[in-house]
Amino acid sequence: MAGEKAAGEKKPGEKAAGKKKTGEKKPPEQKASQKEVGEKKKKIKKHHASRNPVLARGIGRYSRSAMYARKALYKRKYTAPETKIEKKKKEKPRATITKPVGGDKNGGSRVVKIRKMPRYYPTEDVPRKLLSHGKKPFCQHKRRLRASITPGTVLILLTGRHRGKRVVFLKQLATGLLLVTGPLVINRVPLRRAHQKFVIATSTKVDISGVKIPKHLTDAYFKKKRLRKPKHQEGEIFDTEKEKYEITEQRKSDQKAVDSQILARIKKVPQLRGYLRSTFCLSNGVYPHKLVF
């Protein structure tokens, strides 16, 4: 206790002494500022002796809660300075969204949760899956292209409604399918996708070096669209689904843009136009494994 009191006295005494020191040394400015900083640093460094006297080794006089009070920790709550990342992170993601609602006398809008609670909890927990290696989703697969297929190659389509037709290869799309065109005026094959495996690559090439293919011709452009909104169950099969495919104006204009460039190159090679118009067929004595394409 005596020791503790002495310790208690020390700190205010020292603080006073420190203050006095700073008070004294104000006139010599440079030295004072340096020493002030030094004093402040020193002040922080000075730690109080233990406020918990030892009764026996490992046993203190006061409990945790008593010590909390004695050390005045209720006054001393520090937080780390807020970093820039934390400042940015403060923007919390939205939890709800208001959506308009149709119908009259409905109030016009509802407040909807964006992330909802799960609607089903399985009775047994799902077992932990074993680690797998190298299993990538389709979008990350490696796409390969046969060496015999280069831009401008004449391909023979083997499947689909245009089977047997000879067609000009333009480029390979992101999913690996080949973008191909008739051209339309020659053999009625529009800008279309073809699968590499179901195509024979001939050795005949058209020079397509300067041809510019519009950038918006991607897989999404060619993907088949399907209506999936069974709102009311009509007795019959829905007629709203696209049974009849309609050629959009955009497709027509794209077709024209690409074909006009290619047709010019095709005209330069004699007999190539007639070749593209013809279809491929096998006859007696013709064996594909013996043919040179």
Place this chain on the structure above:
Amino acid sequence: VFKRFVEIGRVAFISFGPHAGKLVAIVDVIDQNRALVDGPCSGVRRQAMPFKCMQLTDFVLKFPHSARQKCVRLAWEKENINEKWSATRWAKKIEAREKKAKMTDFDRYKVMKAKKMRNRIIKHEMKKLQKMSSKKGKKPEKPEKAQKPEKAQKPEKAQKPEKAQKAQKAQK
């Protein structure tokens, strides 16, 4: 009955084996089945070769039996066998066969078109002749005319790409 004999200096064409398609000269006969053979101008080393894989040609060189390669080469070059060989129909047929096998899809299309056009012209002339003969009865002019249009077409086609020649050969 037999016109080509196995003799020293006979030039033979190798039909199968590692040296298929090359010409060699028979230098000496080893036994009933084999000959000593040498093809200095066709890249065949002096070696024994069974008669079975050789096909005799019309050419015979003059050199004594077991003559060394230098003599065989001299005789070969003197007779100019390589050029004579490529002028024969045999060699031309082989070449035509090779070309046909190498035809690409586009070439096949071009040949088809050429053949079609040629046949059309021939048929057209034939029909003309048939009409004339049915109208006017038999006349001596006809056989001449029959020959003329065919010959006229053949030199025309010769100007077209080699594929047309292949077509002609195929027809023949």
